[in-house]
Amino acid sequence: MRRDKKKGKRKKFGSQNKLSLFQKPEMKFGRSCPLSQKNSPVVDYKNLKLLKRYTSDSGKILPSRITAVSQNKQRQLSTAIKRAKVLGLI
16 A cells, blocks of 8 residues: 655644744733923922932932833933032922
8 A cells, every 4th residue: 555645735743833032922922111202291300209200219210121211211310410419499
């Protein structure tokens, strides 16, 4: 008896099911910047209520990975907080 040989593409062993480390994720889990939206408060050294939200209890500036602030607004926040500290407002 003869075996029938299947003509066609061979399946690669689980190649589609594996996730690669170098593959870009299909869904992004990023959060939008709260200071870049419409009707958001202006970053200013005189706005103490806003600046205190982005500082810790010990007075350190919180990183943007915790607060989800964009890079540009994080720079503005840090300079405003430093100015307020120098002036003695915080």
